[in-house]
Amino acid sequence: MEVHTVTVNSLHCTVTELSSLKASTSAPASPKVTSKKNISNNAVSEATIIERLNHSSTCELEKEYNELKNWHGSLTGNKSVGKRNGSLSGDSSTTSATPGTKTMESGVTMSSASAMASLTVAPAVVQIKKRISSSRTPARKAHRIKFFRNGDRFYSGITIPVSNERYRSFESLYEDLTRLLEESVKIPGAVRTIYSMCGKKINTLDELEDGQSYVCSCNNEQFKKVEYNTGSQPLVNLTLSNNSRSNNQRLAKNYRPASPLKNGSLAISNGPITVCGGGPDNRIPLNASRLINRDTVVHPRIVTLIRNGTKPRHIMRLLLNKRNSPSFEHVLTAITQVVRLDTGYVRKVFTLSGISVVQLADFFGPDDIFFAYGTERINTAEDFKLEAEEQRAINVIRKTLRTAGTTYKGPKPKMPIKSKKAYPPLVDSEEFKAAPAPDEQREAALLKNPGIELDDLPVDIRDSYTLGQIIGDGNFAIVLKIMHRQTGNLYALKIIDKNKCKGKEHYIDAEVRVMKKLDHPNIISLIMNVDKHSNMYLVLEYVSGGDLFDAITQATRFSESQSRIMIRHLASAMSYLHSMGIVHRDIKPENLLVELDEHGNVLELKLADFGLACEVNDLLFAVCGTPTYVAPEILLEVGYGLKIDVWAAGIILYILLCGFPPFVAPDNQQEPLFDAIISGIYEFPDPYWSDVGDGVRDLIANMLQSDPNVRFTSEDILDHYWTMENEQNECKNYSR
Numbered sequence: 133m134e135v136h137t138v139t140v141n142s143l144h145c146t147v148t149e150l151s152s153l154k155a156s157t158s159a160p161a162s163p164k165v166t167s168k169k170n171i172s173n174n175a176v177s178e179a180t181i182i183e184r185l186n187h188s189s190t191c192e193l194e195k196e197y198n199e200l201k202n203w204h205g206s207l208t209g210n211k212s213v214g215k216r217n218g219s220l221s222g223d224s225s226t227t228s229a230t231p232g233t234k235t236m237e238s239g240v241t242m243s244s245a246s247a248m249a250s251l252t253v254a255p256a257v258v259q260i261k262k263r264i265s266s267s268r269t270p271a272r273k274a275h276r277i278k279f280f281r282n283g284d285r286f287y288s289g290i291t292i293p294v295s296n297e298r299y300r301s302f303e304s305l306y307e308d309l310t311r312l313l314e315e316s317v318k319i320p321g322a323v324r325t326i327y328s329m330c331g332k333k334i335n336t337l338d339e340l341e342d343g344q345s346y347v348c349s350c351n352n353e354q355f356k357k358v359e360y361n362t363g364s365q366p367l368v369n370l371t372l373s374n375n376s377r378s379n380n381q382r383l384a385k386n387y388r389p390a391s392p393l394k395n396g397s398l399a400i401s402n403g404p405i406t407v408c409g410g411g412p413d414n415r416i417p418l419n420a421s422r423l424i425n426r427d428t429v430v431h432p433r434i435v436t437l438i439r440n441g442t443k444p445r446h447i448m449r450l451l452l453n454k455r456n457s458p459s460f461e462h463v464l465t466a467i468t469q470v471v472r473l474d475t476g477y478v479r480k481v482f483t484l485s486g487i488s489v490v491q492l493a494d495f496f497g498p499d500d501i502f503f504a505y506g507t508e509r510i511n512t513a514e515d516f517k518l519e520a521e522e523q524r525a526i527n528v529i530r531k532t533l534r535t536a537g538t539t540y541k542g543p544k545p546k547m548p549i550k551s552k553k554a555y556p557p558l559v560d561s562e563e564f565k566a567a568p569a570p571d572e573q574r575e576a577a578l579l580k581n582p583g584i585e586l587d588d589l590p591v592d593i594r595d596s597y598t599l600g601q602i603i604g605d606g607n608f609a610i611v612l613k614i615m616h617r618q619t620g621n622l623y624a625l626k627i628i629d630k631n632k633c634k635g636k637e638h639y640i641d642a643e644v645r646v647m648k649k650l651d652h653p654n655i656i657s658l659i660m661n662v663d664k665h666s667n668m669y670l671v672l673e674y675v676s677g678g679d680l681f682d683a684i685t686q687a688t689r690f691s692e693s694q695s696r697i698m699i700r701h702l703a704s705a706m707s708y709l710h711s712m713g714i715v716h717r718d719i720k721p722e723n724l725l726v727e728l729d730e731h732g733n734v735l736e737l738k739l740a741d742f743g744l745a746c747e748v749n750d751l752l753f754a755v756c757g758t759p760t761y762v763a764p765e766i767l768l769e770v771g772y773g774l775k776i777d778v779w780a781a782g783i784i785l786y787i788l789l790c791g792f793p794p795f796v797a798p799d800n801q802q803e804p805l806f807d808a809i810i811s812g813i814y815e816f817p818d819p820y821w822s823d824v825g826d827g828v829r830d831l832i833a834n835m836l837q838s839d840p841n842v843r844f845t846s847e848d849i850l851d852h853y854w855t856m857e858n859e860q861n862e863c864k865n866y867s868r
């Protein structure tokens with residue numbers, strides 16, 4: 133017999149429909165379908181179905197259905213229940229259909245596990261189904277209903293189709309809901325009651341309205357009126373028709389309407405959607421409006437949180453940005469992580485004046501101080517009064533807190549002092565034209581100042597290279613330009629003074645060990661190394677444009693497109709390093725070497741100086757780095773890892789765009805600088821930032837996240853939309 137394909141739902145619905153006709157039939161057990169062979173050989177003919185109809189009880193048919201489901205490999209159960217709203221089509225089948233396969237329309241329902249599954253059934257089933265459908269009383273079309281868990285504002289709910297056919301009693305709906313909720317959240321027992329969103333008890337299936345949401349309560353829990361997570365609305369609400377609009381407006385009476393965002397756009401509140409202005413023509417899809425909401429509302433800002441508890445209460449700050457605040461629920465989660473209530477999740481948030489915060493925009497409006505509550509009772513009279521000590525703490529915060537867009541009063545903050553001596557780059561050819569061959573006297577004179585004897589130079593280096601000018605002078609090393617005699621190629625010779633590194637020799641070993649492993653276009657390559665008694669000699673790839681510190685001093689600040697090139701190169705180098713489990717630990721403009729064009733534009737950037745680099749096998753605790761660029765977790769001594777490099781790169785990106793660092797202290801004093809870094813509070817002050825776009829601000833905010841767990845990785849930097857702009861124009865894709 134020819135085998136055709138329809139979805140398993142058709143079999144299920146046939147069983148369900150048949151069962152509705154046969155509910156009262158008691159008959160001998162039907163022959164069981166237990167194997168693939170049975171199905172394909174017998175291929176469920178019309179006769180078989182009718183036979184079963186006459187002899188099976190509902191429960192037996194259901195049992196057979198379950199056996200089929202268990203047998204069929206493709207029935208792995210997609211949890212999206214009622215995905216196709218009862219419409220059964222062959223396109224979800226996994227076996228190929230022969231001509232004659234039919235697509236069936238039906239208002240019937242499907243179980244969660246069967247939603248995406250397929251089985252082979254004879255086309256006769258279609259005929260039988262049609263016959264049965266026409267011979268029975270008209271059925272109520274399945275309604276798509278969303279269910280939340282009582283009291284859980286974070287659970288996004290589950291939408292299932294509900295019809296009289298599917299659920300012959302409330303008990304069976306309870307059973308299904310218990311099973312489905314258990315799959316995704318912890319529930320204290322079986323679902324026993326269903327409430328409307330206003331807390332009205334639902335007693336019959338007919339009271340469940342299509343496209344609406346309800347709350348499932350387990351055991352005998354009272355209805356909890358919280359702002360349920362309506363982040364994922366039932367499909368029917370994606371656009372507002374006149375009908376759904378009236379429904380929504382009716383329900384909206386129970387909710388505080390969201391504040392209007394843009395003319396005619398939908399404002400999303402924690403309840404049904406409300407329309408702000410305009411007629412039906414202003415309708416826009418919900419998901420689009422959600423984006424408008426997030427993109428227009430969210431900008432990096434620091435809010436102050438008062439944790440509910442015994443007075444004086446804990447006061448803390450949290451940086452909100454597009455990464456941690458894409459939705460209202462995400463902000464609550466971020467607040468939950470910061471305030472750490474004894475009662476767990478933060479479920480209620482109020483402004484200082486006691487207004488309930490119900491939507492994302494409320495976190496980015498005029499209020500920036502919020503009370504955070506869990507499930508505890510709110511004593512409005514007492515809770516919203518601040519004690520003197522609390523008020524003082526808030527005043528201090530207010531003094532230091534300047535949010536984005538504020539105008540910077542006072543002198544422009546300065547760059548820190550350069551940590552290495554700068555040497556003006558010489559015109560390459562001139563320098564070596566003067567000394568094409570080895571000139572011992574000249575070379576000895578060159579090395580005299582740093583106190584190096586010419587005889588100390590390793591033979592390999594003396595024989596192959598001509599020494600040029602000193603081009604760099606760090607804390608532990610000097611760097612000279614050298615030329616390979618045979619090829620005429622330029623290199624840099626870094627001579628590390630071991631005496632200056634007494635007790636820290638392992639850093640030199642690590643620098644060489646790490647550099648030997650590396651091969652990346654944005655990382656200086658190590659050509660050769662020679663270890664001598666008093667010095668370590670490294671022959672390095674040479675970069676002609678000097679370091680980024682000097683480039684910043686020259687340019688004062690860079691355009692977004694120039695900054696983008698640099699941050700891409702830096703992130704590319706970091707992501708390569710980090711993929712090898714190596715942290716640089718001293719990323720700063722002095723350690724970034726640049727190739728410039730004749731106009732001073734940066735063409736290429738390369739990461740240098742691996743003197744503090746090391747492999748990360750566990751959390752690191754050594755306090756090291758350079759103050760302006762040091763990450764808060766280093767200062768807090770809580771252990772750190774690869775993400776400290778991302779922090780430093782965030783500081784550099786900020787500097788590139790405005791010419792000064794985000795965290796500064798008067799007279800470069802370290803203590804207030806460290807306090808500022810630990811506070812995580814910085815700003816994008818006008819006029820320096822007035823022409824800098826939101827994209828790069830967002831990237832910086834993500835790189836300067838105080839919490840390393842939330843902070844971007846180097847890969848995230850490369851994937852950020854601002855970094856990726858105009859990517860085809862440059863950026864080499866390089867992998868190990």
Ligand SMILES: Nc1ncnc2c1ncn2[C@@H]1O[C@H](COP(=O)(O)OP(=O)(O)OP(=O)(O)O)[C@@H](O)[C@H]1O
Nearest residue numbers: 604605606607608609611624672673674675679741
């Ligand atoms: N490969 C190179 N090409 C061109 N210039 C270089 C190169 N390597 C280093 N320099 C220059 O030399 C300076 C000092 O080099 P480097 O940072 O490696 O020294 P250091 O003593 O390890 O520094 P620190 O003081 O951070 O320990 C750099 O800031 C840079 O200006």
